[in-house]
Amino acid sequence: MKFNKKLENISTYEAGKPIELVVREFGIEAKDIVKLASNENPKGCSPKVQKAVVDIVANMALYPDDSMTKLKSGLSKRFEVGDENIIIGSGSDQVIEFLMHAKADSNSKILINSVTFAMYEIYAKHVGAEIIRTASQEHDLDEFYALYKSENPDIIFLCTPNNPTGDAIDTATMMKFLEKIDSDTLVVVDGAYMEYAAFKQKSKEVTPKELIERFDNVIYLGTFSKAYGLGGMRTGYGISSASIIKELYKLRPPFNITTLSLEAASVALEDAEFVKESLELNFSEMKRYISFANKQNIDIIESYTNFVTLCFNDSHNSTNISDALLRKGMIVRNLSGYGMNAIRVTVGKPEQNSRFFALIEELL
Numbered sequence: 221m222k223f224n225k226k227l228e229n230i231s232t233y234e235a236g237k238p239i240e241l242v243v244r245e246f247g248i249e250a251k252d253i254v255k256l257a258s259n260e261n262p263k264g265c266s267p268k269v270q271k272a273v274v275d276i277v278a279n280m281a282l283y284p285d286d287s288m289t290k291l292k293s294g295l296s297k298r299f300e301v302g303d304e305n306i307i308i309g310s311g312s313d314q315v316i317e318f319l320m321h322a323k324a325d326s327n328s329k330i331l332i333n334s335v336t337f338a339m340y341e342i343y344a345k346h347v348g349a350e351i352i353r354t355a356s357q358e359h360d361l362d363e364f365y366a367l368y369k370s371e372n373p374d375i376i377f378l379c380t381p382n383n384p385t386g387d388a389i390d391t392a393t394m395m396k397f398l399e400k401i402d403s404d405t406l407v408v409v410d411g412a413y414m415e416y417a418a419f420k421q422k423s424k425e426v427t428p429k430e431l432i433e434r435f436d437n438v439i440y441l442g443t444f445s446k447a448y449g450l451g452g453m454r455t456g457y458g459i460s461s462a463s464i465i466k467e468l469y470k471l472r473p474p475f476n477i478t479t480l481s482l483e484a485a486s487v488a489l490e491d492a493e494f495v496k497e498s499l500e501l502n503f504s505e506m507k508r509y510i511s512f513a514n515k516q517n518i519d520i521i522e523s524y525t526n527f528v529t530l531c532f533n534d535s536h537n538s539t540n541i542s543d544a545l546l547r548k549g550m551i552v553r554n555l556s557g558y559g560m561n562a563i564r565v566t567v568g569k570p571e572q573n574s575r576f577f578a579l580i581e582e583l584l
């Protein structure tokens with residue numbers, strides 16, 4: 221059968237290996253497997269969310285509230301923006317899909333960082349758009365600007381903090397960059413890990429309110445999958461000018477967020493204490509990764525997220541290391557596909573991190 225030609229060079233997104241597959245492939249019991257591969261919150265989610273979801277689970281016959289009033293008002297209160305500035309997606313992934321279809325087609329160019337979130341390229345290919353990448357590994361906004369000038373992209377993605385490297389753009393520098401971009405170029409600021417960056421260093425914090433007050437052509441993306449511990453609920457959001465949100469709404473399927481997800485995200489937003497505890501645990505455990513890496517002479521990229529990127533020298537190979545870890549029931553993310561001899565490890569619970577250190581010590 222012949223399919224849409226645009227799909228020919230898309231490789232399927234490889235999600236972090238699910239625990240169930242490791243059980244099957246290696247015969248390791250699920251309880252002995254540690255998954256530090258997808259930047260999920262090791263604390264789970266707020267107990268208040270668990271209770272709220274259980275309370276409504278008996279009532280699943282009705283379609284979800286498609287106006288998403290409760291979650292939207294929670295988000296508009298939190299970010300001090302209007303309801304008309306918000307779109308909610310099945311993960312912020314879905315918002316990326318919407319904006320790609322809204323702005324790009326097969327004549328478009330999309331400018332992204334050399335190493336960044338894989339879904340930008342996959343969604344760009346859905347519409348047949350051409351991907352332009354920077355050469356530098358960290359977001360170099362001078363290079364972004366030069367490529368913007370020479371290539372005239374329709375969309376620019378800035379992922380801050382960046383996945384899979386964990387570094388973050390300086391907000392003041394980003395604002396100056398945005399001032400130089402014309403109003404017909406859509407700039408996406410993907411803040412999937414912004415809660416972590418804002419907690420660690422104020423100069424890296426981007427607030428959607430300021431972004432949309434100053435720029436009509438910028439969309440901010442956030443998610444409940446990371447700091448809020450709701451990866452399984454698939455809920456994310458975009459915040460932008462009302463005119464952009466209105467276009468994205470044309471592409472939104474009805475009922476794209478389930479009743480359970482809407483409730484979970486709404487309640488999660490209110491539990492600031494849970495998020496704070498998660499952030500504190502993350503950065504205190506991250507210190508252990510830094511001293512471990514220093515002791516082992518492994519390069520570690522300074523991270524503003526809930527993961528660390530460990531870069532090996534020529535005497536070690538990240539593919540061999542991640543395969544060996546997998547056989548021991550430890551799932552991490554190999555970054556060889558990004559052209560890096562590195563692994564990305566989600567900062568887990570203290571005992572999970574200790575296990576990681578012990579296994580790496582054994583391997584090196």
Ligand SMILES: *Cc1c(COP(=O)(O)O)cnc(C)c1O
Pocket residue numbers: 310311312313314337379382383410412442443444445446451454455456
């Ligand atoms: C996790 C992640 C997302 C989106 O996750 P969803 O679960 O789809 O909300 C978006 N961007 C980056 C950089 C991420 O790491």
